[in-house]
Amino acid sequence: MEKTTTTVAAWAAPSATEPVALTTIERRAVGPKDVLIAIDYAGICHSDIHFARGEWGPISYPQVVGHEIVGVVTETGSEVSRYKVGERVGVGCMVNSCRECANCLAGQEQYCLKGNIQTFGGVDPADGTITQGGYSTHVVVTEDFVLRIPENLDYAAVAPLLCAGITVYSPLKHWNAGPGKKIAVVGMGGLGHMAVKIAHALGAEVTVLSQGLSKKEDGLRLGADHYYATGDGTVFTEKANTYDLIINTVSALIDINAYLGLLTFDGTLVSVGAPAEPLPVQAFTLFNNRRSFAGSSIGGILETQEMLDFCAQHGIVPETELISADYVNEAWERVVGSDVRYRFVIDAKTIGVTA
Structure with a gap:
């Protein structure tokens, strides 16, 4: 039976000047090497704001941002070997790369010579659509760009480690x-x-x-x-x-x-x-x-996993403020004004909930 896309709730920027608002987006069908992740927490990075407001150049709207994602695997493709349903995982700033250039082969996918595929605002090689980020309830990612979240890290605070x-x-x-x-x-x-x-x-x-x-x-x-x-x-x-x-x-x-x-x-x-x-x-x-x-940019997938394991060994997580999704616009203004100590994290259970 042919798999279909999934409609999920998300908070998206409708344009460069409008507030982020609740909407729905389509997530691609889970392919053989993909995992479907139910997002529990999504960090807010200043890059989200720059990008959504078109400050780094024109983009396609509506755009869901967010590249600090943690959640639980809820479905795996037929060829997935690294992850099982129920495992805690994370997704950072990129969701794919060419896998063939010298940098990718050296485990430095962040420096892919053809340009890595960003978690939001990139072109998904699986279906040609614009990638949509973590301010949503679910995401589909190829298993090679998914990270394992150590169990001893504070689950609600860990997301910003991924950026x-x-x-x-x-x-x-x-x-x-x-x-x-x-x-x-x-x-x-x-x-x-x-x-x-x-x-x-x-x-x-x-x-x-x-x-x-x-x-x-x-x-x-x-x-x-x-x-x-x-x-x-x-x-x-x-x-x-x-x-x-x-x-x-x-x-x-x-x-x-x-x-x-x-x-x-x-x-x-x-x-x-x-x-x-x-x-x-x-x-x-x-x-x-x-x-x-x-x-310096971010790190490759292997180094990112190394970082997560290092932080688990030393008990390191970011200092965070947990917010509901309907507070995102206020949170963005506080980020711009340097009024956060030190990272906002969205409780994804509140995505799709309105007052």
Whole structure:
């Protein structure tokens, strides 16, 4: 018997300027290698807002966003071998890739040379439709891009690990954060607070560089050894030539050369925040101390699973605020205003429920 699509409830952006609203979307039929996931929780990332509002370019509407998804497998395709009905699983920022290029074959699907298929706003190779994200009750994903959620992690808080967690874990691991290394984290938001937790668990000496000191107590509680305000500028003199690695998590313009000056010999500044405007770099700033300025995306599927297992081993989950689906528009405004500590998570059981 031919399988059919499934109609599910979702909260979608009708246009770049209208509020997110309750609607229904079609999920593709479960193919041989697919799993159907009943979503329990979906994290809110600032990328959701940028994308839905067309700030990164024109998109197709209506659009359901959300790429921090956790739920339970409710159906598997005939050829699925990794997952069984009833297992807790997650889906992050991508749901497919070419599987053939050098980067994909190296387990770095996030850098697919043909472009990975994003969880929302991509073109689904299975049926040619636009992918729709996690602000919904169900999703269908090929098993190769599904993650296993460790049982000992707080289920209601784990979703943001699938974006915020892996986004900082990947560069911390790649640039060898660990004992004897001095790591600075620029920004104390959704990404920054995860960088602090993970860098601390890796054994590094961790410093937070934030505009002010309003989150200092949080930063020290979450694992930072030091916390400095950059607003008065003295830190750039006092801490020059200090850090082995700086993770820049902010998506706003900063004086990148000032931060590069904080790097020690062979130090690297890695940007994971994505401002729309260029970040001008003075070449001589790099020449001094043989410094490097780099960027990093998320992680591949194997590394994302490694991150989840690492967080389970160390008891790491994001600091979250659980909300109902009908609060999404207010939550977005609070994200834009930096009024969240530190990540919103939607209770997907409330999707499809209206007041």
